[in-house]
Amino acid sequence: MRAIRKEGRMRPQRLDTTLAFKAINLAPTLSGTDKRVICAILDHYNRETGQCDPSLTTIAELLGIHRRTVIRAIDRIVQLGFFRRIRHGGHFHRNFYVPNWARFRALEAQWKDQKQQHRERIRGVNLSPFQGRESHLAGDSSATQSSSNNISRKTCNLSLANREHDQTSSLSNITRQRPQSLSRPVHVENASSRQAALNAAQRRWDNAILKRFAGHPIYSDIVGAIDQSLSDAATQSEMDKPGSGFWYVMEKLVEREVVPRTHLKSSTPGDT
Template identity: 40%
Template sequence: MTVNALDTLLAAKVINIMPGLRPSDRKVALALIEHFNRKTGRCDPGIQRIASLLDCCTRTVIRATNRLEKLGLFEKDRHGGYSNRNRYRPNWKRLAEHEAAWKSKLHRSRRSKVSPETRQAGHLESDSAVTQTCSRILPKQTYSRSPAREERMPQRSKLPIPRAADAARTEAERRWSNDLLEVYAGRPVTYAEIVDAIDVGLSAAATEAELSQHGAGLRLIQRRLKLQD
């Protein structure tokens, strides 16, 4: 199977949204994906290296890789890699199945909920025809005065009208989010860590910066999180 950049990006997406994984499992899985060499198919980072990168103990890494193997997301050849290290193989087929299941669930949630009952096609057989008499009866009714206009006319529902400022702010947030994904799409581990580090305050500040100038939102995030361009 030929693995391209999109496959690794989708794998990172699945790992981030898949239920049942512990935070340590997600971090270790993303680290393994980032170490996968698409040209050679090699993925044999040492346990100590992963632990050092993720700032955790080696036992945490070992437990995480065992759980990932049990879930079928990775295959592990013990001491089958370079320098007597474990060799890992992402289960691309299983990851693709999870990604397809997520898309199907997302599609179903967007469908409008319509009643399955069919509409009545016409009058019931037992229903008798009647003559509309409203036009003849209405003039005969007596009023001391004409009904108020608001009593005769149905009230229109007052729907909230989105303000231009809110629409602009939403568009600014979308721009810096897309810029962030475009810059760090090739490094899923880094991208996931950046997303985790963006709190409500930083998100709002990036949006305000993007409102003033295109591209300023991403630059503010990079500056606040001390990231290299």
């Protein structure tokens, strides 16, 4: 028992208790219940005597959980090296817990390393790569101005101010000399919308032929006689004037003697 108390009286370093609570909350291997149990045990630690032996029943009642849950949590905590558990067989056969302060300090140091690595990884990502302008105060060393437009003749020599003025004037002249067409909105036809319009035009004259000759013996001859060039020309005609694609195909097929002209006499634009 004396050896146990001697081991428990190995006092923590300054702020070890605070760092321990921080490390517990940051530990990725601990569940929510594990963290509550380990905090309850650590809260019973006596810095003067090193005594830390809360009973399982006390921890369970304080946390409002089952005693078996406390036992399972303590088993995990001891296995992960946060405490040493010593069964001393004393009052009510309670366990004696020795905090592993080195383990807590290591977790806190690991967290600080992660923060530092994160800073180094994002350092400069959101910063401008351009340096500020240097100006020289009389009797002083070079300084960096926060704004490129903040050129004061009181903080830089006359030649520098004149150079800045010339550069600003040149930039203004370049801006004024830009072609006006660049400032006007330019309509660029979308390739997909153009294709959609062509497809719609082709469907219109194709449906018109189907409506006029569906079920007619000559329909198969018409379909077979429409080659790619005729189809493209009819589609373009339909694009230029809706309803004309049908008549363009019919006139060409009449010229090719595929369709007798008499078959067109009963057809009117309204039929399409």
